[in-house]
Amino acid sequence: MTEEQRLAARLQERALALFRRSLHIRTFDSGSCAVCESEIRLLSSPYYDLHRLGFFFTPAPRHADLLLVSGPAVRAAEPALLKTLEAIPEPRIVVAVGACALGTIFTEDELVHGSVDAVIPVDVYIPGCPPSPLALLHGLLVAVGRLEEKVQSLRFDLREELPA
Amino acid sequence: MFWFLRGIRRGVVTTRYPSRAEPAAAQLPTPPAFRAERLSVELVERLAAACPAGALRRDGPDLVLDLAGCTACGRCRDVGGEAVAASGEFELATRERAALVKRIPIGGGR
Numbered sequence: 216m217t218e219e220q221r222l223a224a225r226l227q228e229r230a231l232a233l234f235r236r237s238l239h240i241r242t243f244d245s246g247s248c249a250v251c252e253s254e255i256r257l258l259s260s261p262y263y264d265l266h267r268l269g270f271f272f273t274p275a276p277r278h279a280d281l282l283l284v285s286g287p288a289v290r291a292a293e294p295a296l297l298k299t300l301e302a303i304p305e306p307r308i309v310v311a312v313g314a315c316a317l318g319t320i321f322t323e324d325e326l327v328h329g330s331v332d333a334v335i336p337v338d339v340y341i342p343g344c345p346p347s348p349l350a351l352l353h354g355l356l357v358a359v360g361r362l363e364e365k366v367q368s369l370r371f372d373l374r375e376e377l378p379a
Numbered sequence: 380m381f382w383f384l385r386g387i388r389r390g391v392v393t394t395r396y397p398s399r400a401e402p403a404a405a406q407l408p409t410p411p412a413f414r415a416e417r418l419s420v421e422l423v424e425r426l427a428a429a430c431p432a433g434a435l436r437r438d439g440p441d442l443v444l445d446l447a448g449c450t451a452c453g454r455c456r457d458v459g460g461e462a463v464a465a466s467g468e469f470e471l472a473t474r475e476r477a478a479l480v481k482r483i484p485i486g487g488g489r
């Protein structure tokens with residue numbers, strides 16, 4: 216590991232430590248069907264209550280630490296998406312939410328980019344159509360390093376459960 | 380009236396995630412998991428054709444499941460019968476896009 220990479224890793228660690236207790240979220244809809252938004256809005260309901268974990272929504276990107284992007288990155292939304300990202304001060308986290316934002320649902324054509332990471336760098340991917348509020352909470356906690364990601368170890372192969 | 384004393388005594392102000400086994404989680408639609416021995420090339424082709432999101436495809440000896448595209452619609456479970464079941468996994472967030480692509484060996488790798 217070079218000196219530069221080591222410093223970058225340390226800076227990343229410092230930034231995540233700052234985000235761990237209080238983090239402000241700006242959401243961005245890049246052309247989604249609004250079901251992801253509906254699930255995101257449910258996060259602030261008393262049942263899921265994301266405020267207890269130190270997450271807050273803010274309408275102002277300049278106050279935000281994390282950009283939560285849903286939708287397949289429609290080309291018409293690209294200038295707004297880039298401006299929003301630019302307005303969020305560094306260090307910042309970008310989270311792509313939902314199947315559209317992760318790609319494969321829409322293919323790239325003259326209307327859509329097809330995935331968010333074709334336009335801006337994405338730090339954490341939350342799959343699901345829509346991802347449930349629980350999945351979103353898990354994703355946010357993974358994004359700030361408070362939970363380990365689970366999916367790396369899952370195989371989606373039920374072999375061991377079969378009788379011998 | 381002295382409800383706050385309970386919190387002070389327990390030393391817990393707010394609950395963690397998840398504070399207890401989540402009752403709503405059992406109701407969630409989740410991506411499929413496969414019984415690899417029961418998969419055949421022919422079945423995998425049918426599964427891939429049935430997947431409306433294009434999340435299932437065959438790649439040589441493997442069935443490839445792209446969790447990013449899976450909408451948990453359950454159509455592969457209708458087609459696959461015994462070979463396919465709901466995985467029950469919904470906490471799928473990851474930093475690596477590639478970690479969402481799962482390869483299941485058709486026929487259990489034999």
